[in-house]
Amino acid sequence: MKRSFALLVFVFALLLSSITSAANFPTEEPMGGEPFGHSVKNMGNGLYVFRWWVYRNIFMVTDEGVIVTDPMNPKAAKLLLGEIRKITDKPVKYVVYSHNHHDHISGGKVFKDQGAKFIAHKNVLKELADHPSAATPLPDITFEKEYTVRLGGRALELKYFGPNHGDSLVVMRLPKEKILFIVDIVTPRRVAFRGMPDFWPDEWVRSLKEIEQMDFDYVISGHGPVNQPAIDPATVVAEQRIYLEDLMTAVKAEFNKGTHSPDKLRQVVKLPKYKNWQYYDEWLPMNIERIWAYYHMGW
Numbered sequence: 684m685k686r687s688f689a690l691l692v693f694v695f696a697l698l699l700s701s702i703t704s705a706a707n708f709p710t711e712e713p714m715g716g717e718p719f720g721h722s723v724k725n726m727g728n729g730l731y732v733f734r735w736w737v738y739r740n741i742f743m744v745t746d747e748g749v750i751v752t753d754p755m756n757p758k759a760a761k762l763l764l765g766e767i768r769k770i771t772d773k774p775v776k777y778v779v780y781s782h783n784h785h786d787h788i789s790g791g792k793v794f795k796d797q798g799a800k801f802i803a804h805k806n807v808l809k810e811l812a813d814h815p816s817a818a819t820p821l822p823d824i825t826f827e828k829e830y831t832v833r834l835g836g837r838a839l840e841l842k843y844f845g846p847n848h849g850d851s852l853v854v855m856r857l858p859k860e861k862i863l864f865i866v867d868i869v870t871p872r873r874v875a876f877r878g879m880p881d882f883w884p885d886e887w888v889r890s891l892k893e894i895e896q897m898d899f900d901y902v903i904s905g906h907g908p909v910n911q912p913a914i915d916p917a918t919v920v921a922e923q924r925i926y927l928e929d930l931m932t933a934v935k936a937e938f939n940k941g942t943h944s945p946d947k948l949r950q951v952v953k954l955p956k957y958k959n960w961q962y963y964d965e966w967l968p969m970n971i972e973r974i975w976a977y978y979h980m981g982w
């Protein structure tokens with residue numbers, strides 16, 4: 684009896700340790716952070732842009748409480764809460780996830796502890812079941828295509844465009860100000876991120892074309908260095924799409940000439956039109972290799 688109890692304890696401990704290790708994504712102690720600083724930009728009418736390192740989110744302060752988006756990671760979320768407390772003592776009522784990636788949505792526990800409700804596209808639940816993180820509370824409210832968060836007379840519209848960067852990304856719109864908050868699929872004046880992790884090139888282009896049809900004048904993007912303006916004109920969405928189309932056209936043209944080696948493609952494909960964009964020299968070859976994989980593997 685004693686032995687079987689000991690065995691049970693052992694099995695339970697083993698189970699617990701496997702759960703703990705699965706939950707230990709590095710976002711618990713994120714890279715970057717403190718040395719890169721954080722800042723808050725007041726956009727007026729209760730809208731703020733919070734920046735931590737190269738990550739950004741928006742939050743909205745209303746008479747009835749606060750709507751927060753993308754808590755980023757435990758370190759950034761604590762800083763964000765501190766900044767919100769300088770502005771209002773109203774509770775954070777809602778936290779909206781832009782998509783499933785841990786580098787954007789970890790750290791929400793400080794808001795969960797205050798009773799905030801978490802909102803995300805329904806596929807975020809599936810993704811977090813497959814890749815759980817102790818730092819990332821599961822969404823309480825999920826939706827399929829569209830959802831509007833309402834609080835204190837303000838509205839934040841959420842819209843899903845199908846797969847593009849993962850398959851759970853939502854674009855957020857402030858209908859009154861005609862501002863979009865777009866994470867990862869639009870980063871103004873910068874080539875695509877490194878090897879384009881979890882980006883699906885053709886679906887990305889399709890989504891951007893659909894987003895261009897929305898009613899909006901401005902874009903706040905989920906990434907930006909310290910010196911980037913907090914807000915950009917609507918044209919940055921088309922600029923991002925045209926960059927991707929130019930990249931794909933250039934790789935395909937070289938591919939059609941018989942250059943099938945990704946190493947060779949990285950050397951010969953150039954897009955001088957974008958030479959002033961951020962990370963042109965460093966990341967363009969990685970972008971090219973991702974598009975090579977798209978044409979080579981259909982992925």
Ligand SMILES: [Zn+2]
Nearest residue numbers: 782784848867
């Ligand atoms: Zn992402």
